[in-house]
Amino acid sequence: MCPTRRAATSPDRPSAAHSERVLHISGLRKAYGGVDALRGVDLDIAAGEVAALLGPNGAGKTTLISIVSGLRRADAGVVEVDGLDALARTADVRSRIGLAAQDTGVYPVVSVRHNLMLFGELAGLNRGSLRIRIDDVAEALDITDLLDRKAGSLSGGQKRRVHTAIALLHRPRLLLLDEATTGADVETRARILDLVRHTAAEGSAVLYSTHYLAEVESLGSGVVILDRGQVIADGDVHELVGAHAMPVVELTFNGEIPARLREGGVTEDGRRLRIPTGNPAATLVELLPQVPGGALASVEIVHPSLEAVYLALTGRRYDEADSEGSTEESHVTST
Amino acid sequence: MSLRRSSAILRHEMRVMLTDPSTVIFVILMPLLMVALMKQLFANTLAQEGFTGTNGSEFAVPGMAVSFAAFSVGYAGFSFFRDHGWGTWDRLRASPATSADLMVGKVLPTVGVSVVQLGVLFLLGGPLFGLTITGSVAGVVLLIIVLALALSAFGMLVTAMARTMNQLNAIGSVGGMAMSMVGGSFVPVSAMPGWAQAVAPAMPTYWAMKGFRSLILEHGGLADVLGPVLVLAGFGVVFTGLAAWRFRFEETKVYWG
Numbered sequence: 001m002c003p004t005r006r007a008a009t010s011p012d013r014p015s016a017a018h019s020e021r022v023l024h025i026s027g028l029r030k031a032y033g034g035v036d037a038l039r040g041v042d043l044d045i046a047a048g049e050v051a052a053l054l055g056p057n058g059a060g061k062t063t064l065i066s067i068v069s070g071l072r073r074a075d076a077g078v079v080e081v082d083g084l085d086a087l088a089r090t091a092d093v094r095s096r097i098g099l100a101a102q103d104t105g106v107y108p109v110v111s112v113r114h115n116l117m118l119f120g121e122l123a124g125l126n127r128g129s130l131r132i133r134i135d136d137v138a139e140a141l142d143i144t145d146l147l148d149r150k151a152g153s154l155s156g157g158q159k160r161r162v163h164t165a166i167a168l169l170h171r172p173r174l175l176l177l178d179e180a181t182t183g184a185d186v187e188t189r190a191r192i193l194d195l196v197r198h199t200a201a202e203g204s205a206v207l208y209s210t211h212y213l214a215e216v217e218s219l220g221s222g223v224v225i226l227d228r229g230q231v232i233a234d235g236d237v238h239e240l241v242g243a244h245a246m247p248v249v250e251l252t253f254n255g256e257i258p259a260r261l262r263e264g265g266v267t268e269d270g271r272r273l274r275i276p277t278g279n280p281a282a283t284l285v286e287l288l289p290q291v292p293g294g295a296l297a298s299v300e301i302v303h304p305s306l307e308a309v310y311l312a313l314t315g316r317r318y319d320e321a322d323s324e325g326s327t328e329e330s331h332v333t334s335t
Numbered sequence: 336m337s338l339r340r341s342s343a344i345l346r347h348e349m350r351v352m353l354t355d356p357s358t359v360i361f362v363i364l365m366p367l368l369m370v371a372l373m374k375q376l377f378a379n380t381l382a383q384e385g386f387t388g389t390n391g392s393e394f395a396v397p398g399m400a401v402s403f404a405a406f407s408v409g410y411a412g413f414s415f416f417r418d419h420g421w422g423t424w425d426r427l428r429a430s431p432a433t434s435a436d437l438m439v440g441k442v443l444p445t446v447g448v449s450v451v452q453l454g455v456l457f458l459l460g461g462p463l464f465g466l467t468i469t470g471s472v473a474g475v476v477l478l479i480i481v482l483a484l485a486l487s488a489f490g491m492l493v494t495a496m497a498r499t500m501n502q503l504n505a506i507g508s509v510g511g512m513a514m515s516m517v518g519g520s521f522v523p524v525s526a527m528p529g530w531a532q533a534v535a536p537a538m539p540t541y542w543a544m545k546g547f548r549s550l551i552l553e554h555g556g557l558a559d560v561l562g563p564v565l566v567l568a569g570f571g572v573v574f575t576g577l578a579a580w581r582f583r584f585e586e587t588k589v590y591w592g
Contacts (some may be wrong), residue, residue, distance in 0.1 A: 020553060069429045070428070070429060070430055071425050071428055071585070072585065073585070091337070091431035091432075092431075093435060094430060094431045095431040098427070099426070099429040101422070101425055101426065101429070103422045103425075104422055105422035105424075105425060105426040106421070106422075106423065107347075107351060107421060107423055108421060109351055109355070110347075110350055110351060110354065110355040114347070114350060118343060118344070118347045119426065119430060121339070121343035122340050122343055122344070122427075122430040122432045122436075123430060124339075124430055124431060128485065166426070223480060286517045293388070
C-alpha cells in the first residue's frame with residue numbers, strides 16, 4: 001500500500017514518511033536563457049510512495065526529472081536521494097536511481113538481452129544476479145519472448161517496455177519515469193502502471209511524470225501538480241479532488257457572455273463562463289432559460305476530478321490538445 | 336574510474352561494432368589495394384634515395400597503413416554521435432558510469448580497430464608485397480600501438496569539437512588528410528616542397544613514418560624508435576588533455592545535420 005501523500009507544507013505530514021524519505025527536493029530552480037523552467041520546487045517522496053508528477057507540456061516535469069537524475073545542472077536548490085547530495089552526481093547516488101527518460105533509449109542493433117545486460121552491469125549487478133533480474137523484469141513487462149530479438153525489430157510499445165525494464169534492473173531506491181506511457185499501446189500502458197504500483201509496494205519511491213490525468217486517477221497515488229515551474233498542489237489524489245474540486249458547469253458562447261449571467265461566483269475565460277456548483281443539473285435548469293436563443297455554443301459539466309482541481313488552482317483548463325492522449329474525465333457535452 | 340564499468344561499455348561497443356563490420360573491413364582492404372597500386376612509384380623514390388634491393392613496399396606498406404589510420408580518425412567519434420541518435424547517451428550518463436568509464440569504454444575499441452588495421456597491413460606486407468623488416472619487429476608493434484593511441488586521442492578531440500555528425504566527418508576528414516599528406520605518409524617527405532618539409536614534424540604521422548623507416552630500411556632497434564614513440568605518446572597526451580578539457584558530456588550532439 002502506498003502511504004497517503006500530504007501537502008509538503010502540511011503540519012500533519014507523517015513523521016515516519018519523513019524519516020524514510022528517499023527523495024528530498026528543496027528550493028530547486030532552473031532557467032534556460034532567462035526563462036524560468038523551475039521556480040523554487042519543493043518535493044519529498046518517501047519509500048513505498050508513488051508521486052505522479054502532473055502538468056502540461058512546458059510545466060517543468062522533464063527538467064525536474066533531468067536534474068534529479070543528474071542529466072542537467074540546477075541553478076539553485078537541494079536534491080537529496082537517500083540523504084545523499086544528488087547534485088554532486090556521484091556513482092553512489094546514480095546507482096540508487098532508475099531512469100526511463102521521455103525518449104526511448106535502446107540499442108537497436110543488439111538484442112534486448114544485451115541491452116539489459118549492459119545497463120545491469122553498469123548498475124553494478126554481477127552476472128548471476130543480473131541473469132535473474134533480467135528474467136524477473138522481462139516477465140513483469142511481458143518481454144520474455146523478445147529477449148533474444150534485436151531491439152530495433154520491436155514495435156514502439158515493445159521498445160517502450162524494454163526502455164522501462166532497463167530502469168528497474170537494479171531495484172532502484174528511486175524510480176524516475178518520465179512520460180513512460182506516451183505513445184504506448186493499451187497493454188503497454190497497463191503493464192507499466194502495474195509495475196509502478198508493484199515497484200512502490202517493494203519499497204522504492206516512484207516519481208512518475210505524466211500529462212494523462214486519467215492515469216493518475218487510476219493509480220490512486222499521490223499527485224504533485226506542476227504548473228509553470230512551480231508545485232501548485234501536492235497530496236493524495238482523492239483528497240485533492242475532495243478539497244479543491246466542485247463540479248463546474250461551463251457554458252461557451254458564440255458571442256459575448258450575457259451580462260446577467262456574470263453575477264455571483266462565476267469565472268470567465270474569453271467566451272467561456274464557469275459556474276462552480278454542488279448540483280450541476282439544477283444549475284443548468286436555472287440558467288438555460290436566461291440564455292438568449294442561438295447564443296450558446298456548448299455546455300459542459302466538469303465533474304470532480306483532477307481536471308477540476310487543475311481548473312480550480314490555475315483558472316485554466318488542462319490542455320488536452322497538449323496532452324495528445326485520451327483522458328477519461330467525466331464530461332457531458334451538448335450543443 | 337571503474338574497470339568493471341568501462342569493460343562493460345567496451346564489450347558492448349565491440350558487440351555493436353561487429354553487427355556491421357563493413358567499415359572495419361573497408362579500412363583494412365582499401366590500404367591493401369593502395370599499396371598494390373602505388374608500390375612501384377615508391378620503388379623509384381627509394382632507389383633515388385640510394386636504397387638498393389627495395390621494391391617500394393618498404394614505403395608503401397607503412398605509408399598506406401598510417402595514411403588510412405589517419406583518414407579514419409573520425410571513426411572514434413561515431414559511437415558518441417550514434418548514442419545521441421539512439422537516445423542511449425542520456426541513459427549512459429544517468430547510469431553510475433563516470434565520464435572516464437564512458438571515454439575509455441568507447442575509445443579503446445577504436446584503438447583496437449586502428450591496431451588491427453595497421454597490424455594486418457604489416458602482416459600481409461611480406462607475403463603479398465615482399466616487404467622485409469630489417470630491424471626490430473617489437474619496435475613495429477610498439478610503434479603501431481602508440482600511433483593508434485595518438486590518432487584515437489586526436490579522434491576524441493575532433494569528437495569533442497564537433498556538435499554534429501557532419502562536423503565530425505568534415506573536421507575528421509580534413510584533419511586526417513592533413514596529417515597524412517603533410518606528415519609524409521602518403522607522399523615521402525623528400526618529395527614534398529620545402530615549406531611542407533618544415534611543417535611535417537608537427538604531424539604525428541611524420542614521427543610514425545620516421546620510426547617505421549628506421550625499423551624497415553635502416554635495421555633500427557627498439558632504442559632507435561624511442562624518440563618517435565615518445566613524441567607520439569606526447570601527441571596522445573596533449574590530444575587527450577585537450578579533448579577532456581573541451582568535451583561537454585551534457586552537450587546534445589546531432590546525429591544527422
